[in-house]
Amino acid sequence: MHNLLWLQGASCGGDTISFLNSEQPSALSSFEVLDINLLWHPFLSRAQGDDVLNIFEDILSGKTKLDILILEGAIPNGPDNSGKFFMFHGRPFRDWLADFCKHAEMVMSVGTCAAFGGVVTGHENINEMSGLQFLHNQKGGLLGSEFISKNGLPVVNVPGCPSHPDWIVETMTALLKGWLDMDGLDEFHRPKVFFSKLAHHGCPRNEYYEFKASAVGYSQQGCLFEFLGCKGTLCESDCNERLWLGRTGSCTRGGFPCIACTSPLFPDKQRPYFSTRKIGDVPVTLPLDVPKAWFVGISGMSKLACPERLKKNAVSFKWIS
Amino acid sequence: MAKLIAIDPFNRLEGDLRIELEIDANTVISAKSSGIMFRGFERIMPGRSPMDALVITPRICGICSGSHGVAAAKCLAQAQGAEMPENGFHMKNLILGIEVVMSHLSHYYLLFAPDLTSPRYKKLRVYESVNQRFTAMSGSSVVLALKARQSALEIMGLVGGKWPNSLAIHPTGTTSTINLSSLTRTIGILNEFRDFLEKRFLGCALSEWLDIDSFDKLLEWQSNPQHGESDLGLFLTMCLEAGLDRIGKGPNRYISYGAYDLPDGSTWLPAGYFDGRTQPFDQSLIKEHIGASFFRDAVEARHPLDGVTSPLADKTGAYSWAKAPRYDGKTVEVGPLARMIIAGDPLLTDMVRQTDSSVMTRMFARLREMCRLTKEMSNWLERINPAEPFYAVPSSRFTSNGIGLTEAARGSLGHWMKISSNLIDNYQVVTPSAWNMSPRDENGQPGPVEQALTGVSVSDINDPVEVNHIIRSFDPCMSCTVH
Numbered sequence: 001m002h003n004l005l006w007l008q009g010a011s012c013g014g015d016t017i018s019f020l021n022s023e024q025p026s027a028l029s030s031f032e033v034l035d036i037n038l039l040w041h042p043f044l045s046r047a048q049g050d051d052v053l054n055i056f057e058d059i060l061s062g063k064t065k066l067d068i069l070i071l072e073g074a075i076p077n078g079p080d081n082s083g084k085f086f087m088f089h090g091r092p093f094r095d096w097l098a099d100f101c102k103h104a105e106m107v108m109s110v111g112t113c114a115a116f117g118g119v120v121t122g123h124e125n126i127n128e129m130s131g132l133q134f135l136h137n138q139k140g141g142l143l144g145s146e147f148i149s150k151n152g153l154p155v156v157n158v159p160g161c162p163s164h165p166d167w168i169v170e171t172m173t174a175l176l177k178g179w180l181d182m183d184g185l186d187e188f189h190r191p192k193v194f195f196s197k198l199a200h201h202g203c204p205r206n207e208y209y210e211f212k213a214s215a216v217g218y219s220q221q222g223c224l225f226e227f228l229g230c231k232g233t234l235c236e237s238d239c240n241e242r243l244w245l246g247r248t249g250s251c252t253r254g255g256f257p258c259i260a261c262t263s264p265l266f267p268d269k270q271r272p273y274f275s276t277r278k279i280g281d282v283p284v285t286l287p288l289d290v291p292k293a294w295f296v297g298i299s300g301m302s303k304l305a306c307p308e309r310l311k312k313n314a315v316s317f318k319w320i321s
Numbered sequence: 322m323a324k325l326i327a328i329d330p331f332n333r334l335e336g337d338l339r340i341e342l343e344i345d346a347n348t349v350i351s352a353k354s355s356g357i358m359f360r361g362f363e364r365i366m367p368g369r370s371p372m373d374a375l376v377i378t379p380r381i382c383g384i385c386s387g388s389h390g391v392a393a394a395k396c397l398a399q400a401q402g403a404e405m406p407e408n409g410f411h412m413k414n415l416i417l418g419i420e421v422v423m424s425h426l427s428h429y430y431l432l433f434a435p436d437l438t439s440p441r442y443k444k445l446r447v448y449e450s451v452n453q454r455f456t457a458m459s460g461s462s463v464v465l466a467l468k469a470r471q472s473a474l475e476i477m478g479l480v481g482g483k484w485p486n487s488l489a490i491h492p493t494g495t496t497s498t499i500n501l502s503s504l505t506r507t508i509g510i511l512n513e514f515r516d517f518l519e520k521r522f523l524g525c526a527l528s529e530w531l532d533i534d535s536f537d538k539l540l541e542w543q544s545n546p547q548h549g550e551s552d553l554g555l556f557l558t559m560c561l562e563a564g565l566d567r568i569g570k571g572p573n574r575y576i577s578y579g580a581y582d583l584p585d586g587s588t589w590l591p592a593g594y595f596d597g598r599t600q601p602f603d604q605s606l607i608k609e610h611i612g613a614s615f616f617r618d619a620v621e622a623r624h625p626l627d628g629v630t631s632p633l634a635d636k637t638g639a640y641s642w643a644k645a646p647r648y649d650g651k652t653v654e655v656g657p658l659a660r661m662i663i664a665g666d667p668l669l670t671d672m673v674r675q676t677d678s679s680v681m682t683r684m685f686a687r688l689r690e691m692c693r694l695t696k697e698m699s700n701w702l703e704r705i706n707p708a709e710p711f712y713a714v715p716s717s718r719f720t721s722n723g724i725g726l727t728e729a730a731r732g733s734l735g736h737w738m739k740i741s742s743n744l745i746d747n748y749q750v751v752t753p754s755a756w757n758m759s760p761r762d763e764n765g766q767p768g769p770v771e772q773a774l775t776g777v778s779v780s781d782i783n784d785p786v787e788v789n790h791i792i793r794s795f796d797p798c799m800s801c802t803v804h
Contacts, residue, residue, distance in 0.1 A: 012383040014383025014384075014386065017485055020471070022471075026468065028467060042330065042332040046333065048328060052330055079632060119365075120365070126365075127359070219712035239483075245484060246471070248475045254487060254497045256482060259376060271373065273372065317498050
């Protein structure tokens with residue numbers, strides 16, 4: 001039996017809502033199949049008030065073993081690094097959290113906020129939020145760059161705004177089965193198995209991308225990369241292969257651009273969201289491993305080679321056969 | 322001798338709440354509702370491109386991201402002078418509708434119903450069935466409802482791409498379209514969800530339940546065992562036996578901004594202010610007070626367009642990170658009960674007339690709306706013409722301020738945006754739970770939940786189940802409240 005404590009910092013609760021969308025196993029049965037005993041979850045558990053405090057105290061006294069700690073939401077440090085922006089039972093939430101991390105066998109952050117600070121760090125982070133072990137792409141955060149939990153791993157980051165339910169359940173699985181080691185994590189401590197692909201992979205607009213047949217306005221079928229701000233070629237996630245909500249959708253399938261919400265630099269460094277920043281004619285959001293000169297050459301040629309069928313459909317909201 | 326007790330943390334709701342009660346002779350004589358966190362979204366907005374509101378503001382709330390998206394898009398549409406093709410209206414309503422239905426379903430099964438399993442109710446004859454069905458996270462109905470929710474949310478993937486935080490809703494329509502295949506699949510999923518409601522939740526056809534137009538007819542409906550043993554029938558029995566029809570009286574003043582815009586300029590749910598009778602609603606009468614809130618300002622109350630969000634954690638006398646919105650200086654209740662009363666729903670109007678506002682009426686309004694919306698979504702879907710456009714080309718200039726008003730699951734949601742040189746100058750959000758969960762205002766008037774708790778008799782201070790029911794009947798979202 002593995003004891004799980006799930007906490008929410010400066011959170012919208014969206015990662016819990018996303019977790020509840022899990023299909024196989026469902027969120028509730030994931031606890032059963034992974035032999036998890038949920039000590040407390042702020043949205044799901046019956047315990048409230050002093051009962052929660054008792055659960056907390058038993059963890060801190062060592063009476064209850066804390067196998068896995070999950071944090072959702074950023075950590076409020078303000079104002080002036082006092083932690084008073086979130087007082088949990090009269091004590092800064094971040095102090096509770098730091099104590100729990102010392103006791104936890106494994107620590108996992110769910111969502112971009114808990115991992116890197118996320119949306120609430122927008123506007124130069126005037127509200128002094130941070131992630132558990134990162135602030136944006138810089139190591140540190142609440143726990144510091146050297147933090148290692150009892151199982152020998154740093155905080156395992158499962159970002160996304162929200163995080164995909166599969167990423168959450170599968171990371172819990174890998175952690176509890178001992179399948180995850182440092183080689184399985186990227187430089188931002190994200191499991192490579194989900195975050196070494198690009199949101200671009202599997203996008204149904206890829207043929208349009210190949211021939212640079214671009215949509216010029218939303219709700220058109222063409223590629224959203226050239227004009228409409230899509231970051232799918234930079235965003236490290238497997239969204240378009242995995243798909244969301246019963247494998248029915250993704251951002252680009254919904255007709256809107258990927259905004260790279262799994263990135264440590266979300267939200268401010270991903271702007272503008274709805275148009276493409278370019279140097280000359282070349283989008284700055286090229287995949288990092290594509291040489292720019294080649295891209296310019298190839299895209300010029302592919303535009304010339306673009307079939308009529310794609311040119312027409314790229315700017316149409318419905319299929320023209 | 323009055324005793325002060327705190328329920329901290331008070332969770333099994335969205336976000337974090339602290340409740341403080343002054344209790345004398347087992348009766349609550351005053352209550353304080355505190356949002357215990359500052360998230361600061363309003364401070365993130367100034368200086369941004371107005372379109373950023375579509376990305377940033379939905380992230381205020383994980384349960385009602387789509388509603389914030391709708392409010393932001395309406396705000397931008399006003400600032401741009403944008404027009405939307407007919408399909409855009411129906412798609413937007415479908416996204417908002419499915420979000421609200423799923424929120425009501427999760428609220429009932431995951432958040433509210435577990436309190437019904439309190440040992441306090443051991444003597445009630447429905448206790449065993451209630452426990453078997455509604456125990457937190459494992460009750461038989463809870464498991465089925467979550468499964469139904471997960472399947473129904475596939476509609477959100479088909480019409481919204483992903484959720485939470487779809488970006489499909491724009492000021493001039495939706496980026497998503499629908500084709501023969503996604504249309505057919507959506508019809509099938511809606512049908513399956515209606516089947517869940519009919520078999521498990523109602524024990525009868527959806528249309529039969531929606532035809533019930535008075536409290537007497539509801540009681541008559543319940544006397545048929547097939548209905549009485551459904552999840553809703555069981556809940557009605559529980560309400561009457563446990564006295565949930567007698568606690569949780571709200572201010573009996575309600576507002577609704579109106580929602581589900583239709584192409585002819587009307588809304589499916591009307592706007593209004595109800596104070597004994599329904600009157601026109603006027604957003605200029607809204608002011609947010611900060612007397613008991615951790616904010617500093619030279620003035621005590623402002624209209625949201627001129628709102629200021631300047632945190633002050635050590636403010637004397639303050640106890641919440643929520644501001645206190647008031648309508649014409651008065652506390653008002655928002656949410657499904659407000660919407661059903663203002664829309665003149667015959668069942669809810671009659672229930673409130675006969676039993677007053679209470680935990681029961683508030684819950685029945687929510688569940689009634691869930692059923693009404695499920696039916697209406699099929700109508701919107703039918704009106705979508707896949708051969709016609711979903712989106713119109715917008716203007717890139719934002720020439721005026723914007724006001725975006727809509728109804729989220731929990732009640733009236735408003736976004737107010739001031740524009741300067743095509744950039745956001747000020748952005749203020751007033752959420753449903755800011756209305757319901759608000760602290761005292763500059764005149765010392767308690768917020769609606771604080772009022773609803775006052776006077777309630779608590780038979781066991783260590784298990785204040787009456788307090789739990791009252792607070793959760795408002796379905797608070799503290800994440801939204803402390804945005």
